[in-house]
Amino acid sequence: MVKVYRPSNLKEALEIISSEKCTLFAGGTDLMVKGKSWSGLEPSFDRPVVFISDLDELRKIKINEFFLTIGGACTFTRIIDNSQIPDFIKEAFIMIASPGIRNMATIGGNICNSSPAGDCLPLLYAMDASVVLESIYGRREVNIEDFILGPGKNVIGWNEILTEVRIPTKNFKIRAYRKVGTRKSTALSKVSFAGLAEIEGEELKDIRFAFGAVGPTVVRSRRIEKKIVEMVSEKKLEVGEIKKMYGSIIKPIDDQRSTANYRREVCLRFVENFLMSCKWR
Amino acid sequence: MEFNISQSVRREDVPDKIAGIAKYIGDYKFKDMLYARTLRSTEARAIIKNIVFPKLPDGYCIVDKGDVPGRNRVKIIDYDMPFFADGVVNYIGEPIALVVGKDKRVIESILSQIRVEYQRIEPILSVEDGLNAEKPIFGDNNCFSDYTISKGDMVSAKRRAKFVYEGEYETGYQEQFYLEPQGMIGVYEEGKVSIYGSIQCPYYVKNAVEECLGFEPYRVRIVQTTTGGGFGGKEDYPSLIGGQVACAALKTKKPVCLIFERNEDIEVTTKRHPSKIRLKSYIDENYRVLGMEGDIVLDAGAYSGLSSVVLQRAMFASAGVYNIENLVVRGRAVATNKVVSGAFRGFGAPQAFFAIEMHMEHIARELGIDPFEFKLSNILRQGDRSTTGGLYRDRILLPEMVNRVIKMSSLEEKKKAFKEKRKIGKLNGIGLSMFFHGGGFTGSGERDHIKGRVRLVKDDKGYVEILVSNVEMGQGAGTTLRKIAAKTLEVPLSKIIFNNPDTDRVPDSGPTVASRTTVIVGKLVQEASEKLKERWSEDRVEVEVQYKYPEGFYWDNDRFEGDAYTSYSWGVNAVEVEVDPTTCEVKINGVWAVFDIGSAIDERIVKGQIDGGIVQGLGYASIEVMEDRSGKIMQRKSTDYTIPTSMDVPEIKSELMCEPYGGGPFGAKALGELTLVGAAPAYALAIEDALGVKINKIPVRPEHLMEVVQNGK
Ligand SMILES: Cc1cc2nc3c(=O)[nH]c(=O)nc-3n(C[C@H](O)[C@H](O)[C@H](O)COP(=O)(O)OP(=O)(O)OC[C@H]3O[C@@H](n4cnc5c(N)ncnc54)[C@H](O)[C@@H]3O)c2cc1C
Numbered sequence: 001m002v003k004v005y006r007p008s009n010l011k012e013a014l015e016i017i018s019s020e021k022c023t024l025f026a027g028g029t030d031l032m033v034k035g036k037s038w039s040g041l042e043p044s045f046d047r048p049v050v051f052i053s054d055l056d057e058l059r060k061i062k063i064n065e066f067f068l069t070i071g072g073a074c075t076f077t078r079i080i081d082n083s084q085i086p087d088f089i090k091e092a093f094i095m096i097a098s099p100g101i102r103n104m105a106t107i108g109g110n111i112c113n114s115s116p117a118g119d120c121l122p123l124l125y126a127m128d129a130s131v132v133l134e135s136i137y138g139r140r141e142v143n144i145e146d147f148i149l150g151p152g153k154n155v156i157g158w159n160e161i162l163t164e165v166r167i168p169t170k171n172f173k174i175r176a177y178r179k180v181g182t183r184k185s186t187a188l189s190k191v192s193f194a195g196l197a198e199i200e201g202e203e204l205k206d207i208r209f210a211f212g213a214v215g216p217t218v219v220r221s222r223r224i225e226k227k228i229v230e231m232v233s234e235k236k237l238e239v240g241e242i243k244k245m246y247g248s249i250i251k252p253i254d255d256q257r258s259t260a261n262y263r264r265e266v267c268l269r270f271v272e273n274f275l276m277s278c279k280w281r
Numbered sequence: 282m283e284f285n286i287s288q289s290v291r292r293e294d295v296p297d298k299i300a301g302i303a304k305y306i307g308d309y310k311f312k313d314m315l316y317a318r319t320l321r322s323t324e325a326r327a328i329i330k331n332i333v334f335p336k337l338p339d340g341y342c343i344v345d346k347g348d349v350p351g352r353n354r355v356k357i358i359d360y361d362m363p364f365f366a367d368g369v370v371n372y373i374g375e376p377i378a379l380v381v382g383k384d385k386r387v388i389e390s391i392l393s394q395i396r397v398e399y400q401r402i403e404p405i406l407s408v409e410d411g412l413n414a415e416k417p418i419f420g421d422n423n424c425f426s427d428y429t430i431s432k433g434d435m436v437s438a439k440r441r442a443k444f445v446y447e448g449e450y451e452t453g454y455q456e457q458f459y460l461e462p463q464g465m466i467g468v469y470e471e472g473k474v475s476i477y478g479s480i481q482c483p484y485y486v487k488n489a490v491e492e493c494l495g496f497e498p499y500r501v502r503i504v505q506t507t508t509g510g511g512f513g514g515k516e517d518y519p520s521l522i523g524g525q526v527a528c529a530a531l532k533t534k535k536p537v538c539l540i541f542e543r544n545e546d547i548e549v550t551t552k553r554h555p556s557k558i559r560l561k562s563y564i565d566e567n568y569r570v571l572g573m574e575g576d577i578v579l580d581a582g583a584y585s586g587l588s589s590v591v592l593q594r595a596m597f598a599s600a601g602v603y604n605i606e607n608l609v610v611r612g613r614a615v616a617t618n619k620v621v622s623g624a625f626r627g628f629g630a631p632q633a634f635f636a637i638e639m640h641m642e643h644i645a646r647e648l649g650i651d652p653f654e655f656k657l658s659n660i661l662r663q664g665d666r667s668t669t670g671g672l673y674r675d676r677i678l679l680p681e682m683v684n685r686v687i688k689m690s691s692l693e694e695k696k697k698a699f700k701e702k703r704k705i706g707k708l709n710g711i712g713l714s715m716f717f718h719g720g721g722f723t724g725s726g727e728r729d730h731i732k733g734r735v736r737l738v739k740d741d742k743g744y745v746e747i748l749v750s751n752v753e754m755g756q757g758a759g760t761t762l763r764k765i766a767a768k769t770l771e772v773p774l775s776k777i778i779f780n781n782p783d784t785d786r787v788p789d790s791g792p793t794v795a796s797r798t799t800v801i802v803g804k805l806v807q808e809a810s811e812k813l814k815e816r817w818s819e820d821r822v823e824v825e826v827q828y829k830y831p832e833g834f835y836w837d838n839d840r841f842e843g844d845a846y847t848s849y850s851w852g853v854n855a856v857e858v859e860v861d862p863t864t865c866e867v868k869i870n871g872v873w874a875v876f877d878i879g880s881a882i883d884e885r886i887v888k889g890q891i892d893g894g895i896v897q898g899l900g901y902a903s904i905e906v907m908e909d910r911s912g913k914i915m916q917r918k919s920t921d922y923t924i925p926t927s928m929d930v931p932e933i934k935s936e937l938m939c940e941p942y943g944g945g946p947f948g949a950k951a952l953g954e955l956t957l958v959g960a961a962p963a964y965a966l967a968i969e970d971a972l973g974v975k976i977n978k979i980p981v982r983p984e985h986l987m988e989v990v991q992n993g994k
Contacts, residue, residue, distance in 0.1 A: 038318070038385050038542065039307070098926075180864050180983075183904050184928035188920055191864075256908075256915040262984040265991065269863045 003048040010057040010134070010163065013050055018136045018159045022048045026073050027104035029097075030113045053106065058163055061085065068169050072108030072131075072162040079107065088175040089167070092123045092194070095179040098186045108162040111147070114154045116217060119179060121148070122194040122210035124167065125218045132164040133157070141166065150216045172196040172206075176274055180266055182257060189213040190258035191266045195274040204232040204278070209271060214252035214263050221249055228275070239275050243268045286768050286947050289885035292760045293779070294507075294753055303507045306464040306479045311536035314466070317344070317379040317529055318388050319539070320395055321549065322370035325406065325618040325912030326418075327399035329368055329377070335394035341382035344529040351495030355521050356488050361419065362584035362621065364493055364524040370399070371418060371583035372619050373913050374549035376521070381529050381537055404618035406912050408557060408580050411615035418583065418616040425585040425614040426592050430841045432670050433607030438572030442563035446644045450560070450636035451978040452961075454907035455553035455900075457625055458924050461509025463518060463550055464540035467526030474527045475502040480519040481511040482792035483750045483782050489520035490527045501527075504783045508754040512897070513624030515754070516794050517586050518550050548917045551623025552907065554579040554591055554614075558636035560599070562644060563607075570644075570659050572607035575599045577633070581614040582621040588614035591622070593723050595629030597845045600668050601637035602679060602715045603659040608668055618912050624794060626894065627718070627954045631901060631961060634716045635979060638962035643975060656715065657683065671836075671844035676940045679715055682853040682875040686713060689934055690855040690873040699970065708860040709870070712966025714959040715853050719846025720800040720942070720951030724838050727791075727801060727847075728830035734788040735805035736825040737766065737813050745770065745813065746778040747806060749790040751798045753781070756953060757886035758798045764882055765803045765946045769810035770817075788825065796951030799882060800848060801828065803946040831944050848942040850950040851877040854895065854959040858967040865986035867903060867968060874935040874959075879942045879950035887952060891935045894956025900925045902961035902979045 005022070007013035016022060023045055025031055035043035052058060058073035063084045070079060076093040079085060080102070096102060096110075096119045110118045111131060121144070129144045133156055148154050156162065174197040181187030192212035198205040207228050211219040224245045231237045252263035297303040320343075334343060346353050346365040353367055354360035366377040377397065380388045405411045405418060417423035465478035474494060480486055483503040490501045503523070508515065522539055529537040541550070556579050563572040577595050581588035596612040641659075645652035663676050687693060692711055699709040721727050736748040747766055753759035763777040770777075790802050805826050812824045836843040857871035872895060881887040904923050907916045916922035941948025965976045974989050 038389060039540075040316075041385050178864075180866060182906075182921075182923040183926060185926045187923060256917075256921045259984045262987050265987055266864050273863055 002042060002045045005048060005050045007050065007055065010055050010161070013052055013055060013161060014134060014136045014159070016050055017161070020048060021158050022050045024161060025049045025051050026053045026106040026109040027075060029101050029105040030109055052161065058108070063169065066169060068167040070107055070165045070167070072164060073106050076102035076105050076107070088177065089123065091177045092120050095119060101186070107165055111144070111165065112154060112156060112162055114148045114152050116151050116215060117189045117213040119189055119192055119212065121218045122192050122212040123177060124165065125210040125220045126194040126196050126208040127167050127170070129165055129167045131162050132166060133160040134163045135159045139163070145220070148217050170198070172198050174199065174278055176270070178270055188257065191263050193267060193270040195270065197274070197278055199279060204229050209246070209274070211250060211267050214250050214267060219250055221246070237275065239272055242275065243271060246271055284768065286764060287881045287884050289883050290760065290764065290774060292757060292886070293763070294759055305461055305509055306466060306477060306506045307540055309466055309477060309506065311466065311468060314536040314538055315381050315383055315533055316385050316388060317381045317526065317537050317539040318392055319376045320378045320380060320392060320397070322366065322373055322375040322377060324370055324399045324401055325373050325404035326402045327370050328402065329366060329370060329397060330400050331398040332377070333396040333398070335391060337391060338387060341380070341387060341391060342533060343378050344381055344525070344532055345378035348528045348532050349493055350531065351493050355524060356492050357517050357520060357586050358589055359585045362521065362586065364521060364528065372621070374620060375583065376525065379525055379529050379539065381533060404912055406617060406619065406909070408578050408615045408617065411617050412578070412613070418618065419585065423616050425581050425616055426589040427613045428592065428596060428841065429609065429611045430596055430669055431609040432666070432668070433572065435572050435574070435607050435609050438563050438607035441565055442571055443566045444564040444648060445561065446564065446647055447559070447561040448640050448643055449977060450558045450639055452556045452632045452635055453980055454555050455625060455905055456547055456907060456922055457512040457514030457552070458922070459510030459512055459514055462541040462543055462546040463515065463522060465519065465522050465526045466536055466538045467530035468536045469530040469534055473500045473502065474530060475504060476523050476527060477504045477506050478519055478523060479508045479515060480505050481508070481515040481752055481754060481794060482519070483752070483784050484789045485516070485792055486519050486523040487784050490523050493524035494527055494531065502783065502785045505752045505781045507781065508752055511754045511793070512626045513628065513794065514550060516624040516792060518623065544918050547919070547922055548914050549620060551586065551621050553625035554581060554588065554622040554629070554632065556580070556595065556632035558632065560636055560640045562640065564644065564648070568648065568650060568655055568658060570603060570605050573600060573605045575610035577610065577612040579612070579614045580617055580619065580622060582617055582619045584621045585614070586621050586623045588622060590723060591624070591629040593629070593841070595633040597668050597719070597723065598630045598633035599637060601634055601641065602661050602717055602851070603637070603641065603656070604661045604665045605659070606666070610668065619909055620914065626897065627957045628795065630718055630954065630958050631898065634714070634958050635961045635965070638714045638716070639965060639977065642966055642969070653683070653713070667845060669841050669843060669845045671846070673849070675849070675942065677851065678877050678938050678940050679851055679853065682851065682877065682938055683713070683715065685875050685936065685938070686853045686855050686873050689936070690857065690871060692855055695857065696970070706862055708862055708971040709857065710860070710967040710969065710971025711855060711857045712963045712968070712970055713853065713855045714962040714966065716959040717849045717851045718796060718951055718955035718958055720848040720850060720945070721797040721846065722795050723845050724836040724843070725830065727797070727828055731791040731828065733791040733802060733805060733828040734825055735790050735802060735809050736788050736823060737806070737809045739813060739822045741820045743772065744776055744778055745772070746780070748787040749802055749806070750782045750784065750787050751790055751793045751802050753779070754793065756890065757883065758793065761799050761882045761886060762803060762806050765806045766810045768947070769807050770814050796953045796955065799949050800942070800945045800951050803882070803949060804944060807946040847944055848950050850879070850952065850955045852955050852959045854963040856899070856960065856963040856967045858964065858971055860968060860971045860986070865983035865990065867981070867983065869899065869930055871931055872933045874933065875938055876935065876955060877938045877940050877950070878952045878955065879945055880939055880948040881937055882947065882949050887937070888935065890952050891956045892933050894953070895933055895960045896925050896930050898957040898960025899930060899964055901957070902964040903981060904929070906980050906982060
């Protein structure tokens with residue numbers, strides 16, 4: 001039998017996990033798949049389980065002029081239904097799984113699962129999001145890029161809970177999100193892409209691209225983004241060159257869902273389409 | 282009771298299924314029941330040198346080849362597949378033994394401690410290697426079957442031809458993906474073995490188990506439990522696991538339950554045969570196809586299974602719906618060290634129709650003529666002869682059906698509009714396919730092998746029970762057969778009883794396969810009902826009828842000559858797609874279909890088969906990718922082997938046209954398989970239309986389209 005805890009508030013949860021190594025269980029949509037066993041048997045959990053999906057502290061959504069803050073245990077449905085969250089952010093969540101899964105699956109779970117195919121990650125990378133990790137000793141904030149180390153690997157301590165995702169509410173006039181899956185619903189990504197650009201008049205202020213499912217972690221390059229801004233300001237944008245630069249850092253693999261060639265080519269086409277759609281040209 | 286036979290009625294099986302009350306095999310809990318899990322080969326081809334088992338706790342045992350009291354070979358058509366590996370293994374996932382006991386955790390622990398020592402043999406992993414095998418898996422030439430059919434005079438056709446066109450077409454695996462995985466429970470009581478399970482063919486399992494145990498027929502009983510889909514996947518495979526649980530029950534003297542997990546089921550059970558089909562056509566100056574040479578190669582996997590008949594069906598369909606008078610077609614089912622290919626809705630026809638439909642379109646394009654005109658000018662008509670020289674006796678409504686589909690789909694207007702759209706980078710396309718399916722077993726199978734028998738029993742209260750070995754597996758067979766009986770007897774439907782078959786109670790009316798249940802068995806139900814009607818006044822009546830081969834038909838099974846089928850159903854499909862110019866993802870924007878299935882016994886059930894079959898065919902054509910690497914299937918989980926969801930397919934617009942078959946009940950013809958057959962070519966042709974590329978292979982993956990586009994058409 002698995003030992004389970006159902007803490008009634010965040011403090012209690014943090015106390016439990018500080019005294020004993022546990023598995024945090026939010027929506028369970030990744031954990032139940034991982035722990036799947038022969039039907040009729042309990043799913044396999046090697047540590048006590050702490051249910052955190054009901055903790056009020058983790059279910060809040062706040063927005064002010066600087067940050068959109070989403071509680072770690074907010075489900076995708078909760079995010080999609082929230083009237084304050086801009087549509088282009090919701091788009092990434094609407095494309096995930098199916099209604100039933102979206103009712104259970106949480107943003108914290110998606111981030112902490114740290115899968116290369118995690119669908120909310122490219123957008124969070126592109127938006128310079130950070131995550132707040134809390135333990136009984138206090139809280140720390142880590143950039144999403146520094147949080148995820150590799151497939152299934154991140155920097156969270158066993159006594160910490162991801163309590164919030166903080167997304168700077170910067171405005172981007174041009175935005176694109178694309179998910180390419182094997183089918184229209186309940187499909188893991190072959191490729192996912194987030195593109196953002198801020199333009200004032202003729203001037204490109206900021207541009208960001210992030211690519212999911214094409215490497216061990218989401219791919220984003222500030223170096224190339226800077227280069228694009230420079231090129232545009234000098235009115236010398238070479239789309240081919242930008243594609244070449246991305247081509248050299250996007251190194252996907254062949255697997256059971258797609259091919260390396262396809263994944264890279266689609267990414268580069270997304271970049272090209274995005275750049276061609278920008279008005280500065 | 283006066284009712285129109287086609288008018289839909291409420292299905293009796295559905296309320297319990299929706300309410301979750303229906304008992305599937307996983308819901309059965311026998312007293313003292315044990316569980317079994319399978320030890321499987323991890324090698325594609327090897328000699329088993331030794332197996333080291335851990336010390337087994339009390340109450341746990343291993344069941345393997347040493348526990349098969351009869352013949353350790355599964356009776357399917359031939360006897361090459363063992364119930365438990367017999368010194369060698371021939372594919373990854375081949376069963377070696379069962380670990381049996383009470384606690385699933387303990388079973389898993391035992392399983393994880395078993396060490397199998399293999400001596401590897403170089404495996405045969407492709408049909409090309411299989412055709413040039415140094416160490417064949419089967420026979421001398423490594424082919425389970427190698428047939429040729431021919432008719433007419435090929436030499437003269439070649440001489441008269443003005444154009445020659447040759448193409449090669451390839452199709453992949455398809456997994457049946459029934460919602461309920463394979464499962465069986467074996468029970469041993471007082472010298473008799475009973476097998477409960479999710480199956481399509483109770484008597485196939487019975488025959489296989491009898492030989493496995495060396496038991497007389499009366500000592501083996503098969504009971505079908507509510508079955509959550511089959512699609513052919515529960516035609517052949519249950520004979521294997523039926524024998525396994527029978528041996529386990531006999532050894533332990535306790536009920537033994539073997540139910541597959543989803544991923545296990547995807548990986549190790551039978552699938553549709555991958556195919557490579559080469560067609561070479563000889564065409565005259567009036568664009569008549571004078572002759573065709575065909576070469577069909579099926580990847581049969583490690584054991585013969587049903588491959589010989591799947592191959593025959595593919596060969597018989599090789600000329601599609603076209604009247605090609607001179608023909609030579611060779612077919613081979615090649616042994617490879619991969620999972621066994623088996624029965625799947627369509628049974629060889631989807632492969633053949635994909636090839637011929639693409640081929641005809643490519644010929645037209647090559648010759649610069651209109652594909653519809655070309656196809657229609659070569660189309661089969663009443664009085665023409667089939668690939669095996671059989672006579673098409675009934676009217677063939679294809680021209681009307683094609684016109685109707687063109688109208689329903691606004692095909693011509695769309696073709697024009699899409700041409701314009703392509704100029705602005707919008708990639709829409711529409712494709713149309715024509716096809717048939719033969720009802721019932723091929724050739725004289727119904728007469729020589731099945732000899733189906735149907736019994737009706739009327740009790741003193743006027744209730745009539747239909748006793749047949751055919752199963753309701755979601756397709757509506759129970760309702761269809763009940764309606765046939767009620768209509769013929771002129772009694773209310775509520776008076777007709779259909780229960781899941783139990784071989785202790787029902788005669789052998791044959792398997793639930795080959796689109797035969799309504800046409801063949803339904804006809805027998807009708808005949809039995811007529812007989813019963815004459816004796817209606819008696820208190821308790823039992824009547825039995827047996828299949829009679831219809832007069833005037835003829836089949837020579839050694840030479841594959843004559844009437845391969847006694848009835849044909851026809852279909853025309855149109856599919857409209859939109860290809861994303863950036864990602865090459867394909868969206869289906871419309872599906873239209875017209876079928877001639879004779880008269881529909883229940884329109885809603887028919888519509889269910891149409892929608893389901895087309896969606897399954899579209900999955901086959903598009904997203905159902907299954908490949909192996911070194912003999913190991915890569916898409917082993919439902920995450921990776923994806924079938925279409927309702928989000929992937931638009932509403933399917935379908936209509937029926939009717940040329941009744943005199944030998945079918947109320948003029949009904951085959952339906953179940955037909956609906957899957959035409960979707961793939963229509964889909965592939967739509968993509969060709971959208972992109973202006975040539976497609977010779979399904980599934981059509983965006984990955985492939987991307988390469989084609991990258992390499993510039
Ligand atoms: C059918 C199906 C379809 C799916 N489709 C998609 C898809 O399209 N795209 C996609 O990206 N994903 C998909 N997933 C995966 C999954 O739904 C998501 O990754 C989801 O966001 C996980 O959230 P959860 O709350 O269920 O996580 P859980 O399973 O509860 O947890 C996942 C991991 O995160 C840890 N964790 C969870 N919350 C916290 C927290 N607040 N603090 C610290 N650690 C935490 C857990 O300990 C665990 O290690 C799918 C899953 C299924 C079953």
